[in-house]
Amino acid sequence: MPEAGKPVYKRILLKLSGEALMGDDAYGINGAMLAGIVAEIRSVAELGVEIGVVIGGGNIFRGMAGASTGMDRATADYMGMLATVMNGMALSDALRQAGINSRVQSALSIEQVVEPYIRGKAIRYLEEGRIVVFAGGTGNPFFTTDTAAALRGSEIGAEIVLKATKVDGIYTADPKLDPQATRYTRISFDEAISRNLRIMDATAFALCRDQRLPINVFSIFKPGALKRVVAGEDEGTFVHV
Ligand SMILES: Nc1ncnc2c1ncn2[C@@H]1O[C@H](COP(=O)(O)OP(=O)(O)OP(=O)(O)O)[C@@H](O)[C@H]1O
Ligand SMILES: O=c1ccn([C@@H]2O[C@H](COP(=O)(O)O)[C@@H](O)[C@H]2O)c(=O)[nH]1
Numbered sequence: 001m002p003e004a005g006k007p008v009y010k011r012i013l014l015k016l017s018g019e020a021l022m023g024d025d026a027y028g029i030n031g032a033m034l035a036g037i038v039a040e041i042r043s044v045a046e047l048g049v050e051i052g053v054v055i056g057g058g059n060i061f062r063g064m065a066g067a068s069t070g071m072d073r074a075t076a077d078y079m080g081m082l083a084t085v086m087n088g089m090a091l092s093d094a095l096r097q098a099g100i101n102s103r104v105q106s107a108l109s110i111e112q113v114v115e116p117y118i119r120g121k122a123i124r125y126l127e128e129g130r131i132v133v134f135a136g137g138t139g140n141p142f143f144t145t146d147t148a149a150a151l152r153g154s155e156i157g158a159e160i161v162l163k164a165t166k167v168d169g170i171y172t173a174d175p176k177l178d179p180q181a182t183r184y185t186r187i188s189f190d191e192a193i194s195r196n197l198r199i200m201d202a203t204a205f206a207l208c209r210d211q212r213l214p215i216n217v218f219s220i221f222k223p224g225a226l227k228r229v230v231a232g233e234d235e236g237t238f239v240h241v
Contacts, residue, residue, distance in 0.1 A: 008232035009160055011050040011126060013153030014041070015146060017165045018056030018087055020220045028059060029087065034094045037164075040226045041131065042100060049230055050126040052156050053133045054149040055091055057083030063141065077141030081108055084145060088135030089114065095131060102131040107139030107148070119155050126156065146204035154211040161213060162229055163200065164220035169237035170199050186238045208239070215239040 002008045016037065023030030045051060060083035066076025088104045095102040103125050104114040114135060115121070122132045137148040146163070153161045170192065171181035189209035193202050199217060208215055218225045218236030228235040 002232035013158035015149035019058035056145040074141040107136035150207040168219035
């Protein structure tokens with residue numbers, strides 16, 4: 001039984017929705033939303049939890065959207081990855097303004113702007129108590145930042161991937177399209193994959209399953225939810241082997 005309010009994880013990989021950064025805006029980064037996310041991250045960093053963050057790009061550009069207008073898919077995906085670099089820089093700057101030490105590492109090489117991803121260095125930063133923001137997704141087209149979260153989470157030895165998104169867990173169907181959908185408290189990887197639940201792509205689910213790395217999906221809009229997940233409380237949906 002976890003002690004109330006105490007973290008049950010020493011190192012986590014937080015996947016932050018790019019689209020959530022828009023807040024109520026139609027596009028881009030909403031300052032108030034970003035400040036709110038920083039406050040949530042701070043509440044967990046203060047507990048001594050080591051935090052790696054993978055950030056999405058859906059508030060700026062998604063490869064699929066570009067491809068649907070006739071753009072070459074790989075080109076569009078690289079644009080999406082660049083969008084995640086901008087989000088990563090904005091998050092790191094907001095953390096700095098709040099007095100929290102962070103580093104951005106990018107899977108795409110843009111060395112004038114951010115450090116390249118170097119696993120050993122990232123782990124050292126985490127051990128030093130810095131937050132590491134992993135930008136640029138996996139660095140490869142045809143993937144998503146959910147898969148990047150599964151990948152980086154596995155590489156840094158995180159004990160769990162926390163997907164902070166716009167819905168409060170995994171439902172039997174997309175709750176934005178089906179009002180009858182009901183939320184799972186817990187679900188196995190095999191069931192999530194076989195039911196084709198589109199909250200995350202199957203590649204991300206499969207990698208976490210194979211690495212025995214659990215996932216907790218929760219709402220980034222719910223104050224205190226991140227801290228409750230880290231304290232091992234029931235929040236959102238827990239995905240297990
Ligand atoms: N079975 C499901 N349960 C819950 N949400 C689902 C399900 N199927 C689809 N969704 C949708 O998935 C969305 C979250 O995934 P999406 O890829 O859009 O966002 P994200 O990964 O949080 O953000 P971004 O891609 O911008 O980084 C939810 O807003 C929800 O509408
Ligand atoms: O490894 C990756 C990660 C992302 N992309 C592209 O970036 C956008 C934004 O990422 P989201 O996961 O949708 O937030 C995505 O739509 C892809 O186009 C990628 O190619 N490879």
